[in-house]
Amino acid sequence: MKDTLNNIKKLTESIEYKTQMIGRNQRLISGVHNTRIMGMLIGFLITFILVGIPIFYYKGGI
Secondary structure, eight states, X not given: OHHHHHHHHHHHHHHHHHHHHHHHHHHHHHHXXXXXXXXXXXXXXXXXXXXXXXHHHHHTOO
């Protein structure tokens, strides 16, 4: 009887861990999807500042 209860306890802990990992994964995916466009815009602006402005400055574009 004790072995059966230990097996049930291990099984429920395993199920609980797996459901927490699935929930965590879904929250991360949702966060990435919600911030995808803003992240691309910020990345483009930072790239333009770091690369584009010096190119225009040294080529006489500005």
